[in-house]
Amino acid sequence: VLRDDFRQPPGDVVVAAGEPAVLECVPPRGHPEPTVSWKKNGVRLSDKDEHLTIRGGKLMVASTRKSDAGIYVCVATNVVGERDSDPAELVVF
Numbered sequence: 001v002l003r004d005d006f007r008q009p010p011g012d013v014v015v016a017a018g019e020p021a022v023l024e025c026v027p028p029r030g031h032p033e034p035t036v037s038w039k040k041n042g043v044r045l046s047d048k049d050e051h052l053t054i055r056g057g058k059l060m061v062a063s064t065r066k067s068d069a070g071i072y073v074c075v076a077t078n079v080v081g082e083r084d085s086d087p088a089e090l091v092v093f
Contacts, residue, residue, distance in 0.1 A: 002080040003028035010088035023059040027076030034076035041070045064092045
């Protein structure tokens with residue numbers, strides 16, 4: 001089972017360059033419980049990127065750069081398939 005509705009979709013975030021940014025996501029209910037990954041401008045983000053931390057649905061950027069700005073989508077995945085959240089924009093000024 002994987003429901004369509006995200007319990008908490010990510011919201012837009014505006015930060016100054018160098019500040020931390022957090023995008024939060026609580027995936028839809030599912031069985032098995034879905035895992036969360038993230039896409040930026042349509043490209044899946046790697047959890048190997050030291051600049052980013054993905055933990056429990058949160059995407060955390062310790063020190064934002066101009067290049068972090070973009071459209072982010074939270075992706076919930078389990079054996080049934082995957083669901084994309086509504087997009088959220090990260091603005092870095």
